Amino acid sequence: NLFTLKILAKSISTSPNYISQVINEKLGKNIYELLAKYRINEAKNLLWDKNSNRTIEDIALSVGYNSKAAFNKAFKRMTGQTPSEYRDVLP
Numbered sequence: 001n002l003f004t005l006k007i008l009a010k011s012i013s014t015s016p017n018y019i020s021q022v023i024n025e026k027l028g029k030n031i032y033e034l035l036a037k038y039r040i041n042e043a044k045n046l047l048w049d050k051n052s053n054r055t056i057e058d059i060a061l062s063v064g065y066n067s068k069a070a071f072n073k074a075f076k077r078m079t080g081q082t083p084s085e086y087r088d089v090l091p
Contacts, residue, residue, distance in 0.1 A: 003035065003064065005019060005020060005031050019031070035064075036074050036078065037078065039063040039064050039065065039074070040063075040074060040075055040078045040079065042063045043059050043060070043063045043071070043075065043083065044079070044086065046059045046062070046063070047059060047083060047086055047087045047090070048090060050090065056068060056071070056072075056083045056084060056087075057071075059071075059083070060072075060083075071083065
């Protein structure tokens with residue numbers, strides 16, 4: 001499921017510029033930072049499941065990243081760890 005600002009704006013009958021402005025003013029983030037936060041949080045939930053056999057690449061794709069490299073970079077920027085490091089230190 002591809003999420004875009006344009007799709008969101010259309011679904012709530014407003015303009016992409018207005019949504020972007022509200023997110024910037026109210027949250028102090030741009031739409032891409034906000035989306036990355038939600039994607040990484042969902043990835044952390046998926047990585048938490050020790051019984052899952054899902055690969056990191058599969059998790060990256062399932063939360064909206066097109067490549068493992070982009071996912072690893074975003075994950076490390078937001079958490080200070082790579083997804084593998086995060087998974088390895090879980091209880």
